[in-house]
Each structure stands twice: as C-alpha cells, then as structure tokens.
Amino acid sequence: MxxxxxxxxxxxxxxxxxxxxxxxxxxxxxxxxxxxxxxxxxxxxxxxxxxxxxxxxxxxxxxxxxxxxxxxxxxxxxxxxxxxxxxxxxxxxxxxxxxxxxxxxxxxxxxxxxxxxxxxxxxxxxxxxxxxxxxxKVAVTKPIVRPGPLGFTVPKGARTSLTCSAKGSPPITYRWFKGEPGGNTVLVSNHAILMFDSLRTSDTGKYYCEAENRASSQVMQQSDAVQLTVRGYQGTSLPLYLIILIVVLCVAVVCVVIALVLCKRKTKKDNLNEITDHNSKNLTRGETCSGVNDKCTYEEAKSRGENNYTSQPVKENEYETIGTVKKNDYATLRKATASEYELGDVP
Structure with a gap:
C-alpha cells in the first residue's frame, strides 16, 4: 500500500x-x-x-x-x-x-x-x-503609384515626387518610364521614388513604373499610367478685359500719386512765399525775423522802448523841490483859467 x-x-x-x-x-x-x-x-x-x-x-x-x-x-x-x-x-x-x-x-x-x-x-x-x-519566394505584385502632397497637378517650379510601391519578396527593383505601356517610352529612373526638384512644363505627361524581384516565377509587373500635369504661366493667364481693367487702375493710381505730389509741392511753395512777404513787411517796420517756424522777433527802436527810470534813491530836498514845482504849476494854471473866465464875461 x-x-x-x-x-x-x-x-x-x-x-x-x-x-x-x-x-x-x-x-x-x-x-x-x-x-x-x-x-x-x-x-x-x-x-x-x-x-x-x-x-x-x-x-x-x-x-x-x-x-x-x-x-x-x-x-x-x-x-x-x-x-x-x-x-x-x-x-x-x-x-x-x-x-x-x-x-x-x-x-x-x-x-x-x-x-x-x-x-x-x-x-x-x-x-x-x-x-x-x-x-x-513571393512574386512581386502589381505596383501602385502614389503622388506627392501636391497631387498629380502641380505648379511650375514646385518640388514633387511619384512613389512606386509593390509587395513581394525583397529585394524589389523599380523602373520609371515616361509614356504609356506599349507606346514610345523613355526610362527616367531606376528608383522606387521619382523625384522632381523643380518642375518644368516639359515634365507634363504620363508616367508608369515597373516592379520585379528574383522570385522563381520571374514575373515583372507594371503599374497603370498616371497623368502628371505642370501648370505653366500660360495656363493661368487672365482674360483680356481683366488685364485692361488692371492696367487702367494702375494708370489711375499713378496719376493720383503724381497729383498729390504736385499739390504738396505747390502748397509748400505758397507757404514759403507767404513767409518771405511777411518777413519783408516786418523789415520795413524795423522788425527782425528769425525765419524759424514763421516766428519773428520784433526789435523796436530804443527811443520807443527805453526806460529812463533809475533805481537810485532820491534825496529829501529833491522831493520837496518836485512838490514845490507841482504846487506852483497848479496855482499858475488855476490863475490862468480864472482870467479866461473873466475875459469871457466882458461885453
């Protein structure tokens, strides 16, 4: 057990x-x-x-x-x-x-x-x-073409790319052609990404890629052709009437600017003439103009603006003399006035 x-x-x-x-x-x-x-x-x-x-x-x-x-x-x-x-x-x-x-x-x-x-x-x-x-070994699949961020319609001078993508056993080799399969084509690249650094109008056309690997089947696959369009300056031209309107507006703007400049110069010249005339009048009155901000410094004759007052003290006897003179003058003036009234009363 x-x-x-x-x-x-x-x-x-x-x-x-x-x-x-x-x-x-x-x-x-x-x-x-x-x-x-x-x-x-x-x-x-x-x-x-x-x-x-x-x-x-x-x-x-x-x-x-x-x-x-x-x-x-x-x-x-x-x-x-x-x-x-x-x-x-x-x-x-x-x-x-x-x-x-x-x-x-x-x-x-x-x-x-x-x-x-x-x-x-x-x-x-x-x-x-x-x-x-x-x-x-997995044979390569039919490749797919993907455009760059700008799409298949790109402005002239821009930078863009086309990417060829396929699945299968690596390594996969790629080739890019300009044209259509079965027609006149030109080999343009041996890489998966076809780069355009600065597009030209001549780059417009159809493109397709080929993908191939070393699988036992040795099958080469082609993508569908895609259209790449480069927008040139002639493709963005404006209508004739719009071009004429723009030209007329530009001429009008130029004329207005010229008129404003001439008006400003004339106004400035009138101001200068007025200042010159004003200064001339001041000179005839014995005034001296500085010419700064149209301000004149007037200088009158010394005889008009002189001050004969003195700050020296006056003696007491001088006060008495002045007072006496004033009193005598007042008495004389009073006597003359009385005599005039008396002569007026004579018939």
Missing part, C-alpha cells in the same frame, strides 16, 4: 513538472525570402528548476548542425552562414524563441529547440520541440 501511494505521488509530480516545463511552439511555418522569421519556443518558468542550456539544431538531409547555443558563458552562433542573422530574446524569462533575419532559401529545414534544466537535487531535465521551416 505504501508503495502504491509513493508511485501515485511520483506520477503526479512528474505530470506537474512536465506541464510546467512543456515547450510551446509551432510545427510548421513559412518564411518569405529576404524577410525575417521567428521560431517560437516558450515554457513557463518554475522555481524548482534552473535553465542550464538552450540549443537550436538544424536538420538537413538527415545531418544535424548546431545553429545557436546559450549557456552560462553566453550566446554562441556555431554556423558561419547564420552569423549576424540569428538571435534570442533576453527580456522575458521562459522565451527561448529563435529569430532569423534575411532568410535565404537554404535556411529551409527542421529546427529543434532543446532546453535543459537543473533541479534542486542537481538532476537534469531536458525537453525538445521541432519546427519545420520553408523559405519561399
């Missing part, structure tokens, strides 16, 4: 460990030539087990070859044809997926992910999972 209980416990533990450390991935996947692919291999980490090594092995023609190995010393790429093209993430514990960049046709094969853990009792546990990879 005790042996049966021990066996049940052992089987439960083994089943639990097996579920925790089970590798999850895909059995088959398809990659596109010259693109990137990720071969998934993920497990749920356990505190009872420590990851020791991860080995990715490629089986081709029944001969295994180690592509990638991770251990305590770091990551190692063991096949020269994969150097610089394979890697394994470090950010997520339990994720030991293999990423392959720039796939080549010879990368097709069976890839086995082998992980080894060490248990607390120093024992080792190993799990494996195999994924079959097939690298294919």
């Amino acid at each position: 005790e042996k049966l209980v021990w066996l049940v416990v052992f089987m439960n533990s083994f089943t639990t460990f097996h579920a925790i450390l089970e590798l999850i991935g895909t059995h088959d996947t398809e990659g596109t030539w010259k693109s990137s692919i990720t071969l998934p291999c993920v497990y749920e980490p356990s505190q009872d087990f420590v990851q020791q090594t991860v080995i990715w092995t490629l089986f081709q023609d029944q001969s295994p070859a180690t592509v990638f190995r991770r251990d305590s010393s770091g990551d190692h790429i063991l096949l020269s044809q994969y150097r610089g093209r394979v890697s394994m993430p470090n950010s997520m514990p339990g994720d030991v997926s293999l990423e392959i960049e720039k796939l080549e046709v010879r990368d097709s094969g069976h890839y086995t992910c082998k992980v080894t853990w060490r248990a607390q009792d120093k024992s080792l546990l190993t799990r494996e999972r195999t994924t079959t990879v097939k690298v294919v």
Whole structure:
C-alpha cells in the first residue's frame, strides 16, 4: 500500500513538472525570402528548476548542425552562414524563441529547440520541440503609384515626387518610364521614388513604373499610367478685359500719386512765399525775423522802448523841490483859467 501511494505521488509530480516545463511552439511555418522569421519556443518558468542550456539544431538531409547555443558563458552562433542573422530574446524569462533575419532559401529545414534544466537535487531535465521551416519566394505584385502632397497637378517650379510601391519578396527593383505601356517610352529612373526638384512644363505627361524581384516565377509587373500635369504661366493667364481693367487702375493710381505730389509741392511753395512777404513787411517796420517756424522777433527802436527810470534813491530836498514845482504849476494854471473866465464875461 505504501508503495502504491509513493508511485501515485511520483506520477503526479512528474505530470506537474512536465506541464510546467512543456515547450510551446509551432510545427510548421513559412518564411518569405529576404524577410525575417521567428521560431517560437516558450515554457513557463518554475522555481524548482534552473535553465542550464538552450540549443537550436538544424536538420538537413538527415545531418544535424548546431545553429545557436546559450549557456552560462553566453550566446554562441556555431554556423558561419547564420552569423549576424540569428538571435534570442533576453527580456522575458521562459522565451527561448529563435529569430532569423534575411532568410535565404537554404535556411529551409527542421529546427529543434532543446532546453535543459537543473533541479534542486542537481538532476537534469531536458525537453525538445521541432519546427519545420520553408523559405519561399513571393512574386512581386502589381505596383501602385502614389503622388506627392501636391497631387498629380502641380505648379511650375514646385518640388514633387511619384512613389512606386509593390509587395513581394525583397529585394524589389523599380523602373520609371515616361509614356504609356506599349507606346514610345523613355526610362527616367531606376528608383522606387521619382523625384522632381523643380518642375518644368516639359515634365507634363504620363508616367508608369515597373516592379520585379528574383522570385522563381520571374514575373515583372507594371503599374497603370498616371497623368502628371505642370501648370505653366500660360495656363493661368487672365482674360483680356481683366488685364485692361488692371492696367487702367494702375494708370489711375499713378496719376493720383503724381497729383498729390504736385499739390504738396505747390502748397509748400505758397507757404514759403507767404513767409518771405511777411518777413519783408516786418523789415520795413524795423522788425527782425528769425525765419524759424514763421516766428519773428520784433526789435523796436530804443527811443520807443527805453526806460529812463533809475533805481537810485532820491534825496529829501529833491522831493520837496518836485512838490514845490507841482504846487506852483497848479496855482499858475488855476490863475490862468480864472482870467479866461473873466475875459469871457466882458461885453
């Protein structure tokens, strides 16, 4: 009975460990030539087990070859044809997926992910999972032409571009032609983007592009022709009546400006004559004009504006003399007046 209980416990533990450390991935996947692919291999980490090594092995023609190995010393790429093209993430514990960049046709094969853990009792546990990879070349699709921000109708002298876009296995080569497919065409570019730094009216016309890759089908695809129109100066000319109206308005404006200038000069000349005449009159009156802001400084004769008053004190006897003179003058004037009245009364 005790042996049966021990066996049940052992089987439960083994089943639990097996579920925790089970590798999850895909059995088959398809990659596109010259693109990137990720071969998934993920497990749920356990505190009872420590990851020791991860080995990715490629089986081709029944001969295994180690592509990638991770251990305590770091990551190692063991096949020269994969150097610089394979890697394994470090950010997520339990994720030991293999990423392959720039796939080549010879990368097709069976890839086995082998992980080894060490248990607390120093024992080792190993799990494996195999994924079959097939690298294919996808033929290029029919390209699409996209215009620049200004569209297909662009003013003369502007900068614009036409972009040719197609899907398929890289690398994809592009060619631009001016004209229509099947007609007289001119090769203008070997790039995906056709640039026009400064458009000319001669750039007006139809354009189309071709896309091609090295897929097994070797199919070349052509886009639909698009019309690029360059608006020149003749395309934006105004009607004749509008041009005449603009010319008449311009002449009228010029005449008004000339009249204002002449009027301003005449007004200024009249002001100068008035100032000159005014200054002449002032000179005849004995006045001197400065000519600044039409202001004149008048200078009268000294005889008119002289002040004979003195600030020296007057003596007392002088006051008496002045007073006496005034009194005598008043008496004389009074006597003369009385005598005149008497003479008037004589018959």
